[in-house]
Structure formats: C-alpha cells, structure tokens
Amino acid sequence: MKSMIEFDYKLDYKKLNFKNKDTRKLYRIGRGEQGVLLVRPYTDDICKHWRFKTVSEARTSANHIYNMYADYRVLKDFIGMDMCRKFLEMGFTRARRYANHKDGKKYDKDGNVLPQEKDWATSEKAIAAKTFKRWRDVVTHDPIYIAMRKNWRELEEFNAFNNIQKTEVYKSGLQC
Secondary structure, three states: OOOOOOOOOOOOHHHOOOOOOOOHHHOOOOOOOOOOOOOOOHHHHHHOOOOOOOHHHHHHHHHHHHHHHHHHHHOOOHHHHHHHHHHHHHHHHHHHHHHHOOOOOOEOOOOOEOOOOOOOOOOHHHHHHHHHHHHHHHHHOOHHHHHHHHHHHHHHHHHHHHHHHHHHHHHHOOOO
C-alpha cells in the first residue's frame, strides 16, 4: 500500500494563494480536516458560511457549503471541492463534540474522558452534526470527487518523488 503524503504545516500559508497555478501543486489532502483553516483563499471564502450552533444554522451552512462544492465541481477545482469536504467534516466533528460534551471538553484535568451527555444522540448539536455528515457523505461518495481525489493523490506522490530527486541532485552538487 502506498503511503499518504502528509499535510505540510511548514509552508507559510499566510503568503500562499492556492488559486494561483504555481501554488496549487503544494496542496496536500492530508487526513480528515487537516489544513482546513490554512488554505487561502478557500478557507476565507468557505469559513464565512460555516455555522453549527443551531439546527437551522447548521442546515443553512451545510447546504451553502455543499452548493459551493457543486460550483467548484463544475469548475473542476479539486482544491475547492476538497476544502468544502473538510468544512463539512469539521461541521460534523465540532457539532458532534458539543453533542457529546455541552462545554466542548472531552477530558477532565487528569486526562480522563468525561461521560457523554444524556441527550448526546438527540440534542440540537447531534442533529446539526447529522446534517453536516449527510452532506459530507454525499461529497465523499461522489464519483467525480473520488476520481479527482485519486488523481490528486497520484500527483502528490509524483511531486514528492520529484522533490526528493531534486534534493538528492542538489546535495550531490550535480546540475540539472
């Protein structure tokens, strides 16, 4: 099995524009929602619409983010599509965290897991989480998203391999 290329937290994300043709190749899918708040301008565009405090806000938010996904899909903009997936994932995980623990704290001061709320499965946050999860699942099961993600993973491996090769050539003193 091929190893996944990890999200690169060493880049100066404040100075990078991932809609720029030369910068796009630096994007890494990573795991789950890694980098969701770093990849500009996508983060700025999507984050404006990300809310999960109430069921109504979560529905409006998840629907809007999914519609943004659909727009990026038409443009064949995988980074935009994947960032929408990450925000939908983050809506699910954050709402789920607050459904499980009203104050958002999973652990006590000694590192022990606190018990779940009695209404963890039926609370407003639980319903908000389900809303985000439903849309996230639509995205992750979309055949176009799946194909583009597979292609992007292959490009990540290719770019990583080429960067290793260039580094080895530079270390040896040879010129390309």
